[in-house]
Amino acid sequence: MDYRIEVEDLNVYFDEAHILKDISINIKKNRVTSLIGPSGCGKSTFIRTLNRMNDLIDSFKMTGTILLDGGDIYDPKVDVVDLRKKVGMVFQKPNPFPKSIFDNVAYGLRIHGIKDKDFIEKRVEDSLKEAALWDEVKEKLDKSAMGLSGGQQQRLCIARTIAVEPEVILMDEPCSALDPISTTKIEDLIHKLKEDFTIIIVTHNMQQATRVSKYTAFFLNGEIVESGLTDKLFIEPEDKRTEDYITGRFG
Amino acid sequence: MKDIGEFLIEKGLLITAFLSIIIILLIIIFIFSEGLPFMESYGFLKFIFGSIWDPSSGDYGVLPMIVGSLGITSLALVFAIPLSLLCAIYMAEIAPKTMRKILKPVIETLAGIPSVVYGFFGLIVLVPIMRIHFGGTGFSMFTASIILTVMILPTIISVSEDALRFIPHEYKEASLALGATHWQTIKNVIFPAAIPGIITAIILGMGRAIGETLAVIMVAGNVAQFPTTISDPVRALTSNIAIEMGYATGIHYSALFGTAIVLFIIIIILLVVANYFHYKKKITIGGGYL
Amino acid sequence: MNRIISPKNAQKIMKGVFWASGIVTIIILLIIIGYILIKGLPVINLEFLLENPIDSGKSGGIAPMIVSTLIITFIAVFVATPIGVGAAVFIEEYTKENILVKLIRLGSETLASIPSIVFGLFGLAFFVIYLHMGWSLFSGGIVLAFMALPTILQVSEVSIIAVPRSYAEGSLALGGSKWQTIYRVILPAAVPGITTGVILGMARAMSEAAAILFVVGSALAMPLSIFDPGRPLPLHLYVLATEGISLDNAYGTAAVLVLLILIITVVTNTVVERYSKKMMGR
Structure with missing residues (x-):
């Protein structure tokens, strides 16, 4: 039982548009899995299905099953709120709240009913350290998070996510809005985080996929063309389309 | 080389732009030239803090009316703020599309009903109800504040709804993704971020309440005295002008313009406060001050 | 927990x-x-709508009040629309954000927040007394135009801003002059929004009583010219109700007023929607 997430025959529609077709994939525990593919291929829709963020969209419809630790996350009995505690998410654009740095990280703890001040302070510090941001912000925890640089904001969002101790962290192109130096910092962070978390990362950047992930899935037009060990997929792809994409002969 | 026609049009438009100034x-x-000399000769403080308004014996103290206006308005805000903020949040966050489609014209219509019709409704329906349940004549500060509550609902609802909608969707996603319930997200993220806009909405509602004349006259009782309870009759600043202007002459006439100056100054204060928050709202968008 | x-x-x-x-x-x-x-x-029946009031409104109809309302509303819109739209065009197209624009905005914002009774006092002091015009529907219409002006200005500004810049660039690139571009491209695209603003101003003018209380007089007779005094519907309702003249006729007048406002809002909303759809080829 080393799969954290098992997806079987997933189909997703927005109104009539068929966005994801017959997706089946298993995500291993405490590994990093990259999802690559051209824009509009459905990778973002896919990870937003894993924490049910698509529920916010009226026209969203799906079939198939998604199991988290063996339990169906779309079971009517499942509480979305509990699910999202277990499956955290980091967004493409850093989206800190217009609150202080401290309050941003403490937010998730507070909404889950934790009132113990010392505990919250400790957890905020630990999370910021784990997100490699502590040294840069420890002097100004009460300052607005909006004053941080883009890269710092994104690491803050990661700290905010790990503070609630999820099992899975979804990352939707977390570096696409960042400069190369910030990107390197986030990639280092991902390496560190995989000890404790299962990470699924959507990326446009194939080098990034090879740098950070053990497994990779290649999405095209709403289907998974190929998935498996990153090394194998990039060195000897089985599918012609994968080969075209990774060698840049595509589109 | 500019065409002469183009030139004239530009100057014409410039004039239209200047007209509102x-x-x-x-x-x-016109208001100040009539009212200020009176206030000066009667005494500013005596006018504003005088507690007796009796034109027949030459007393022009406007304080009871200031208290009346502020009393009715505050009471109306107490009733209107909770209902309208709940309704604004409902429309911005919770209501399904069909309910939103119903509520939007409902609020537009509430805003469009003439104030005289509100006053008439208050006079015919509300005053007798008040008389039966709370005693007295039924004409009171309380009755007036209920009519004003309904009148300022649409203002506060529509402006706060705008402010709430303006909050970036990313905040909401971030909060939900952390496992917050929708209500926690509204309470801790969306609402606090919208506060500057909501304050603007409340001040606009307040301005409408203070400026309302005829609807208030029709239900407030209009006695120029300090109210001791909310079921006492009161007279608003606006009512003072409308009731007495019809027959006022001489100093009395000028004293009513003085009343208008007081009204004017209250409105200007509200405008300044509203602008202050509006200003902050703009920085929030750019740099974030919260 | x-x-x-x-x-x-x-x-x-x-x-x-x-x-x-x-x-x-x-x-x-x-x-x-x-x-x-x-x-x-x-x-409400034909008699009520088409006859003069009898015995200061105890019985009879409200025809002169309907006519008075139509006259002052028409004057208000006729005066306020060109000024409001003109000012909006000037602010958006002919000048940059500078001190003048700030002043104009401040003026219009203050105008919008002045209580209607203060407008009424001003109308009395300026038109009736200073200009010796006496009570007249014309003065009332102008006062209402002043009240409607900020609404029309603000809504027009928003509608003009909403017109994509590419439209104007397209016209200018073809050699159109600035005014030609505004008149033929920008304004037509902004018409639905501007119309909504004008209607809002119109509804406001139509429902107003306090601002014209001391300006239009309170004549019950059918106005024969715009310089005659008159008694628009809201004022009539106010007098009927507060002086206890006739409750029935007050109900009737209130219903006519509410229906007028409802009809105007619904009709414009529909027309504006159609027009925008046609423009966008939907």
């Missing part, structure tokens, strides 16, 4:  | 509270409109 200046000049 | 109410229960309770607030708002409107229409519609 000219009109406001005209109004200020 | 020593909470009295769990987050999930709080969520359920608040959802109920929010729904209730929306429904209460709808009910308030239904009660008011329903009451006025139920009491007022039976009073």
Whole structure:
């Protein structure tokens, strides 16, 4: 039982548009899995299905099953709120709240009913350290998070996510809005985080996929063309389309 | 090389643009030139803090009316703020599409009903109900504040709804993704971020309440005295002008313009406060001050 | 977790509270409109609409009041629209954000917040007394135009801003002059929004009583010219109700007023929607 997430025959529609077709994939525990593919291929829709963020969209419809630790996350009995505690998410654009740095990280703890001040302070510090941001912000925890640089904001969002101790962290192109130096910092962070978390990362950047992930899935037009060990997929792809994409002969 | 026609059009448009400044200046000049000399000769403090208004014996103390206006308005805000903020949040966050489609015209219509009709409704329906349940004549500060509550609902609802919608969707996603419930997200993220806009909404509602005349006259009882309970009759500043202007002459006439100056100053204060928050809202968008 | 109410229960309770607030708002409107229409519609018939009032409004109709309302509303819109739209065009197309624009905005904002009774005082002091015009529908119309001006200006500004810059660039690139571009490209695209603004101003003018209380007089006779005194519907309703002249006729007048406003809003909304759809080729 080393799969954290098992997806079987997933189909997703927005109104009539068929966005994801017959997706089946298993995500291993405490590994990093990259999802690559051209824009509009459905990778973002896919990870937003894993924490049910698509529920916010009226026209969203799906079939198939998604199991988290063996339990169906779309079971009517499942509480979305509990699910999202277990499956955290980091967004493409850093989206800190217009609150202080401290309050941003403490937010998730507070909404889950934790009132113990010392505990919250400790957890905020630990999370910021784990997100490699502590040294840069420890002097100004009460300052607005909006004053941080883009890269710092994104690491803050990661700290905010790990503070609630999820099992899975979804990352939707977390570096696409960042400069190369910030990107390197986030990639280092991902390496560190995989000890404790299962990470699924959507990326446009194939080098990034090879740098950070053990497994990779290649999405095209709403289907998974190929998935498996990153090394194998990039060195000897089985599918012609994968080969075209990774060698840049595509589109 | 500019065409002469183009030139004339530009100058013509410039004049239209200037007209709103000219009109406001005209109004200020005519109100102040009539009211200020009176206030000076009668005494500013005596006028504003005087507690007796009795034109027949030469007493022109406007304080009971200031208290009346502020009393009715505050009471109306107490009733209107909770309902309208709940309704604004409902429309911005919770209501399904069909309910939103129903509520939007409902609120537009509430805003469009003439104030005299509100006053008439208050007079015919509300005053008798008050008389039966709370005793007295039924004409009171309380009755007036209920009518004003309904009148300022649409203002506060529509402006706060705008403010709430303006909050970036990313905040909401971030909060939900952390496992917050929708209500926690509204309470801790969306609402606090919208506060500057909501304050603007409340001040606009307040301005409408203070400026309302005829609807208030029709239900407030209009006695120029300090109220001791909310079921006492009161007279608002606006009512004072409307009731007595019809027959006022001489000093009395000028004293009513003085009343208008007081009203004018209250409105200007509200405008300044509203602008202050509006200003902050703009920084929030750019740099974030919260 | 020593909470009295769990987050999930709080969520359920608040959802109920929010729904209730929306429904209460709808009910308030239904009660008011329903009451006025139920009491007022039976009073309305052709006689009521087409005849002069008898015995200061105790019986008879409200024809002169309808005519007075139409006259002052028409004057208000006729005067305020070109000024408001012109000012909006000037601010958006002919100048940059500078001190002048700030002043104009401040002026229009202040104008919008002045209580209607202060407009009434001004109308009395300026038109009736200073200009020796006496009580007249014309003066009332102008006062209402001043009141409607900020609404029309602000809405027109927003509608002009909303017109994509590419439209103007397209026209200018073809050698169109600035005014030609504004007149033929920008304004037509902004018409739906501007119309909505004009209607808002119109509805406001039509419902106003306090601002014209001391300006239009209170004549019951049919006005023969725009310089005659008159008594528009809201004023008539105010007098009927407060002086206890005739409750029935007050209901009838209130219902006519409410219906007028409802019809105008619904008709414009529909027309504006059609027009925008046609423009966008939908």
